[in-house]
Amino acid sequence: MEEQGSEVVLIGFWASTYCHRVELALNIKGIPYEFVEEDLSNKSDLLIQYNPVHKKVPVLVHKGKAIAESLVILEYIDDCWDNTPKLLPQDPHERAKIRFWANFYDQKVLLPSTYPIIYSEGEEREKTMAEFRELLRMFEEGIKKDFPTRKPFFNGEDLGFLDVTVAANSCMYRAFEEALALDYELNNYPAFLSWLNALKGCPVVKETLPPHDKLVAIIRKMFLKQT
Structure with missing residues (x-):
């Protein structure tokens, strides 16, 4: 500093x-x-x-x-910083739903997509991957049900709270797949994959997130010797 x-x-x-x-x-x-x-x-x-x-x-x-x-x-x-764009909506129920799914993603989806899968092998890895895919299915369906008008982001063309929560991880799935020979089967979740692609194409996301090759390199350095 x-x-x-x-x-x-x-x-x-x-x-x-x-x-x-x-x-x-x-x-x-x-x-x-x-x-x-x-x-x-x-x-x-x-x-x-x-x-x-x-x-x-x-x-x-x-x-x-x-x-x-x-x-x-x-x-x-x-x-x-009470300036626009606001990340969270004013309506208390909408805010509560967004907080719920942000916490669900953090506590259920995000962590199972990394360490439990990485540190398992064979049948155990298949089990942890299956658990991740089921949680991702629940997340995808929950978002579609609770926010049917989200197009493409929660604030129209601007990112909202849940967009930011997911966007930060949007570059990691492919990096982990390439670095550690994983397959999340994201093509089976078209709504989620479409959202990820839209997020990755957003200018502020592209400017903020690190390059794919750099992520792949550090993931290999951190985890390959332990797998």
Whole structure:
């Protein structure tokens, strides 16, 4: 961090989808920020100071005050910078539905798409992959049912809260497939795949997310020796 200190600082890691969410929200809102790259193998005193509970990225530091956990940070950004486009709708029921599916994606879909699959083999991997596909089916059908007018994004042409939550991971599925010879069978989920492709084609997403080849390389470096 600069000696004078920036008003908004994001402590993160360039390959973290959780950090990408925060970057996307800041970029969508047009909020200037300083990005401080964290070495997750040798966590800095700065990270531990601002996130002493989990010691994880991302951490948003706004005027010296720290906010942790990506979904919490997204809501903070939307509340604190009350300019358009808004990430969450005003209607309480719509907000509740979006929060529900964002948490479902985080707690049920996102994690099963990485570590449980990567650290399993043979029949066990097939089982964990089948569980992931069923959860993805539930997510896809739930989104279609609860938000039938979403075209293509939750705010029309602008990304909303759930778009940002999913968009940050949109580049990772193909990267994990290529790096670790996985097959998520995303073609079997046409609505979800169409959404991912629309997200990846959105200019702010393309400008924010890292290149595919760079992701493939770091995934191989992190996981191949352990599989």
